[in-house]
Amino acid sequence: MPLAAPIRDEFVALLGERDVLSDPVRTRTYECDGLTGSRVVPELVLLPRTADDVAGCVRVCARHRIPFVARGAGTGLSGGALPVADGVVIGLNRLNRVLEVDPENRRAVLEPGVTNLEITAAAAPHGLYYAPDPSSQQVCTIGGNVAENSGGAHCLKYGFTTNHVLSLEVVLPDGSVVTLGSDSAEQSGPDLRGVFLGSEGTLGIVTKITVRLLRTPEVMRTLLADFPSVAAGGQVVSDIVAAGIVPAAVEMMDALAIEAAEGATGAGYSLDTPAALVVELDGTVEECEEQFAQVKEICDRHGCTRLHVAGSPEERANIWRGRKAAFAAVGRISPDYIVQDGVVPRTRLSEVLERIEAMGTEAGLRVANVFHAGDGNLHPLVLFSAADGETERAERLSAGIAELCVEMGGSLSGEHGIGTDKACSMPAMFGVDDLAVMDRVRAGFDPDHICNPGKLLPTPRLCGEKPGRYRPHPLEEAGLIERL
Amino acid sequence: MTRAAPTTLRPTTPAEVRDAVLDVPGRLAISGAGTARHWAGRPDAVDATLDLSALSGVITHNPGDMTVSVHAGTPLADLQAELAGHGQRLALDAARAGRGATVGGLVATADAGPSALIYGGMRDLVIGTTSVLADGTMVRSGGHVIKNVAGYDMAKLLHGSYGTFGPLVEVVLRLHPVAKATACVAVDGPVDDAAERVLALMASPLEPIAVEWLSGDPGRLLVRLEGGTSTLPARVRRLVELLGDGAREVGPDAWDEHAALTTGEPGRAAGVGGAAGAAGRDAVVRIGCAPRSLAPLLGRLPATAVTAGLATGVATVTVHDASVTDVHDAVAAAGGTSVLRDRPADLDAPAWGAAPSALPLLTAIKNQLDPEARFAPGRFAPWM
Ligand SMILES: Cc1cc2nc3c(=O)[nH]c(=O)nc-3n(C[C@H](O)[C@H](O)[C@H](O)COP(=O)(O)OP(=O)(O)OC[C@H]3O[C@@H](n4cnc5c(N)ncnc54)[C@H](O)[C@@H]3O)c2cc1C
Numbered sequence: 001m002p003l004a005a006p007i008r009d010e011f012v013a014l015l016g017e018r019d020v021l022s023d024p025v026r027t028r029t030y031e032c033d034g035l036t037g038s039r040v041v042p043e044l045v046l047l048p049r050t051a052d053d054v055a056g057c058v059r060v061c062a063r064h065r066i067p068f069v070a071r072g073a074g075t076g077l078s079g080g081a082l083p084v085a086d087g088v089v090i091g092l093n094r095l096n097r098v099l100e101v102d103p104e105n106r107r108a109v110l111e112p113g114v115t116n117l118e119i120t121a122a123a124a125p126h127g128l129y130y131a132p133d134p135s136s137q138q139v140c141t142i143g144g145n146v147a148e149n150s151g152g153a154h155c156l157k158y159g160f161t162t163n164h165v166l167s168l169e170v171v172l173p174d175g176s177v178v179t180l181g182s183d184s185a186e187q188s189g190p191d192l193r194g195v196f197l198g199s200e201g202t203l204g205i206v207t208k209i210t211v212r213l214l215r216t217p218e219v220m221r222t223l224l225a226d227f228p229s230v231a232a233g234g235q236v237v238s239d240i241v242a243a244g245i246v247p248a249a250v251e252m253m254d255a256l257a258i259e260a261a262e263g264a265t266g267a268g269y270s271l272d273t274p275a276a277l278v279v280e281l282d283g284t285v286e287e288c289e290e291q292f293a294q295v296k297e298i299c300d301r302h303g304c305t306r307l308h309v310a311g312s313p314e315e316r317a318n319i320w321r322g323r324k325a326a327f328a329a330v331g332r333i334s335p336d337y338i339v340q341d342g343v344v345p346r347t348r349l350s351e352v353l354e355r356i357e358a359m360g361t362e363a364g365l366r367v368a369n370v371f372h373a374g375d376g377n378l379h380p381l382v383l384f385s386a387a388d389g390e391t392e393r394a395e396r397l398s399a400g401i402a403e404l405c406v407e408m409g410g411s412l413s414g415e416h417g418i419g420t421d422k423a424c425s426m427p428a429m430f431g432v433d434d435l436a437v438m439d440r441v442r443a444g445f446d447p448d449h450i451c452n453p454g455k456l457l458p459t460p461r462l463c464g465e466k467p468g469r470y471r472p473h474p475l476e477e478a479g480l481i482e483r484l
Numbered sequence: 485m486t487r488a489a490p491t492t493l494r495p496t497t498p499a500e501v502r503d504a505v506l507d508v509p510g511r512l513a514i515s516g517a518g519t520a521r522h523w524a525g526r527p528d529a530v531d532a533t534l535d536l537s538a539l540s541g542v543i544t545h546n547p548g549d550m551t552v553s554v555h556a557g558t559p560l561a562d563l564q565a566e567l568a569g570h571g572q573r574l575a576l577d578a579a580r581a582g583r584g585a586t587v588g589g590l591v592a593t594a595d596a597g598p599s600a601l602i603y604g605g606m607r608d609l610v611i612g613t614t615s616v617l618a619d620g621t622m623v624r625s626g627g628h629v630i631k632n633v634a635g636y637d638m639a640k641l642l643h644g645s646y647g648t649f650g651p652l653v654e655v656v657l658r659l660h661p662v663a664k665a666t667a668c669v670a671v672d673g674p675v676d677d678a679a680e681r682v683l684a685l686m687a688s689p690l691e692p693i694a695v696e697w698l699s700g701d702p703g704r705l706l707v708r709l710e711g712g713t714s715t716l717p718a719r720v721r722r723l724v725e726l727l728g729d730g731a732r733e734v735g736p737d738a739w740d741e742h743a744a745l746t747t748g749e750p751g752r753a754a755g756v757g758g759a760a761g762a763a764g765r766d767a768v769v770r771i772g773c774a775p776r777s778l779a780p781l782l783g784r785l786p787a788t789a790v791t792a793g794l795a796t797g798v799a800t801v802t803v804h805d806a807s808v809t810d811v812h813d814a815v816a817a818a819g820g821t822s823v824l825r826d827r828p829a830d831l832d833a834p835a836w837g838a839a840p841s842a843l844p845l846l847t848a849i850k851n852q853l854d855p856e857a858r859f860a861p862g863r864f865a866p867w868m
Binding site: 104106127148149151155159160162172176177178180182183185187188189190191193194195197198199215217218238241244245246283289290291343344345346347372375377409410411412415416417418422426429430431434435437438440441443445447456457 | 549551571594596608623624628630632633635636639640643644645662683686687688691711716719771774775777797821836839840842844846848849851852864
């Protein structure tokens with residue numbers, strides 16, 4: 001049922017006519033996030049400019065029990081920002097100020113619409129940076145990062161968004177404003193800050209974020225190494241870890257992913273290798289040099305066929321460009337693809353990759369692999385052609401891969417979230433009781449079920465429905481952002 | 485229902501914990517090794533105590549994945565000894581571990597030590613939990629992998645919960661390698677002087693693992709480094725040079741003083757203002773604020789002894805028991821948080837500082853998970 005005109009008037013009274021969108025031509029822009037197969041045109045889109053106005057909008061929603069969905073840049077890959085029918089979208093892009101950079105306390109205070117990369121840009125003059133670095137960092141917002149507990153290539157050593165957020169100002173679903181977390185790691189009672197992190201917009205809207213900043217490391221050393229098999233690459237990762245080394249990043253690509261990435265970027269990857277590893281170390285000069293020598297030795301021991309060490313910041317950037325382009329580049333070798341985000345215990349990498357290959361063969365589909373080898377977070381890319389009627393098979397294969405990860409002692413998602421995409425797979429990972437308790441916690445925040453309903457936890461309505469196929473994000477097509 | 489004498493139950497399996505919760509009506513206190521019995525709000529009278537110290541031991545250790553799952557009653561010190569055989573550790577150096585504190589107790593009290601500067605606290609190290617709710621539901625969240633965003637992170641809710649949502653029975657932890665070499669550099673001086681040195685240190689690339697100022701005459705700053713056997717000496721030299729006059733390498737036992745100060749045993753250290761603690765009437769308060777606000781704040785507190793993380797903003801201060809309220813007020817005025825820890829058993833002082841803005845939310849979650857308020861009554865008094 002459409003929202004009654006008087007309700008629209010309440011939003012207009014709050015924000016002004018200009019910042020309340022109801023024209024379908026304009027609201028259609030908000031119909032999906034990065035999971036482009038699912039689309040719902042929202043009834044209204046609200047574009048507040050201050051935290052007070054966000055609270056005001058939520059209070060109107062609470063009064064009339066109108067469902068609302070917070071939205072940052074819309075790069076989420078699990079349908080978290082998918083609008084709900086008869087609901088409103090609250091866009092946070094206009095709350096985009098860096099409120100404070102405090103170099104002595106090594107922290108920054110941000111509005112939610114600030115992009116991930118802007119934080120580091122603001123911190124850099126002080127020799128500081130913000131560690132979590134999702135590949136979408138040029139456009140994704142810190143509000144979205146908080147909601148998804150986003151990761152990045154460097155989270156093996158430095159942790160995820162949750163490890164870098166000190167406190168949050170949150171508008172709860174009843175419109176009240178609270179602070180979660182504090183100025184230090186000490187808190188008054190349970191870590192509600194941590195509960196909110198990764199809650200995918202279902203527990204409230206964050207309007208202010210205080211993050212920790214780290215000092216830029218003294219040195220960084222990056223290498224690109226080819227191996228005769230993915231298994232050999234996996235063994236290198238195991239040996240690095242066994243040597244007590246915690247690299248800043250360890251990324252692996254298989255032949256198909258390399259073919260795509262190299263074709264798109266010409267970054268200097270070998271086209272004839274079954275597997276390539278990118279290993280980066282950072283830290284003090286002393287430690288970094290010693291460990292880098294050890295890593296090179298480990299690579300040699302496992303039959304490394306080519307070892308390229310970045311000799312300059314440009315060469316390092318080049319290696320990363322190839323790695324980060326891999327997602328989008330897959331579009332060059334396949335008309336359509338689905339990106340998966342499962343996690344397995346790192347020691348089971350080789351095994352899971354073999355199983356994935358077998359599953360692909362059985363389904364008659366190719367799977368390219370790009371992954372965060374250090375923490376077992378896989379991004380298998382299921383290649384298919386919708387035109388040839390392969391969509392359903394590809395979706396089944398993709399969901400099967402995620403559930404295989406769970407079966408192997410891992411997780412459905414390492415960083416992209418559950419959203420609507422994987423809500424129906426949650427019973428593969430959690431028991432009925434576990435999910436019911438999560439729902440009770442949610443009810444503590446949102447007793448009226450108006451805050452991003454239908455996301456994260458399975459609902460009969462959602463799980464009866466069939467999501468559409470993956471299409472590249474518009475920003476990705478425009479070459480503005482790259483996948484992992 | 486009331487009982488003449490409270491019962492103590494010592495379950496040895498998660499199922500026995502659940503049975504105890506279901507079978508024993510009324511209000512339940514939860515204890516591990518009992519090392520934080522006098523922390524936070526004093527427990528109200530209960531019908532029974534769930535003593536989890538017999539629910540102990542490693543469940544699975546995956547050295548290659550650097551994860552371990554343990555029963556919640558496992559003493560951290562025992563776990564560390566077991567992990568050390570694999571060159572691994574839980575990167576948590578809360579001093580209380582030395583007194584037998586259990587993994588579950590350390591999570592429930594959100595305890596941490598100086599190395600939280602780099603490794604974070606339990607909220608950063610726990611990757612999965614199983615706990616038992618008041619209605620007997622066994623709830624699991626997280627898992628056995630480091631990277632995982634599926635579902636709400638219930639472990640965070642239990643972190644600092646003091647048992648209010650129910651007992652933890654299993655905890656999954658991410659591990660770190662044991663450092664090949666560790667060194668400690670000390671420099672003497674009062675807290676303000678130390679704070680300026682720490683500012684320079686944190687702007688340097690030296691990557692200290694822990695930075696702690698200990699009260700005394702005139703006080704002492706300790707800085708810990710970790711690294712490789714052959715590479716660490718060069719960094720120690722750089723650190724000594726950076727800290728300047730009087731800085732020198734000291735042995736690891738320099739940290740014993742820190743451990744003593746966290747328990748409110750200031751007899752070994754002269755007070756900040758030169759006053760010695762009157763044994764038996766001291767109270768220990770844990771405080772946190774922005775790191776650069778800490779030294780000035782400490783100067784305003786009537787502390788008899790202090791150990792202060794000048795780079796984390798977290799400090800443990802000892803005061804005469806009559807001053808607890810003053811400490812809460814001064815910390816709140818600095819935008820910080822404070823909670824009472826060890827104190828005389830009969831001390832009637834507020835355990836917590838000002839109530840957080842999220843108190844109604846916390847209460848709503850409590851009502852969802854423990855509607856009859858069975859667990860750990862009193863721990864968040866007077867708020868909840
Ligand atoms: C090409 C590409 C590469 C990517 N690479 C990575 C990667 O390396 N690592 C990674 O972790 N992710 C990656 N992602 C996923 C995505 O970028 C992240 O999940 C990101 O954090 C989403 O931010 P956003 O601002 O776009 O949020 P949106 O997509 O707008 O929203 C995401 C979720 O957050 C909620 N939300 C948004 N703002 C708020 C707020 N202020 N308060 C409360 N809830 C809010 C929404 O309701 C929704 O549930 C990638 C995506 C793309 C398209």
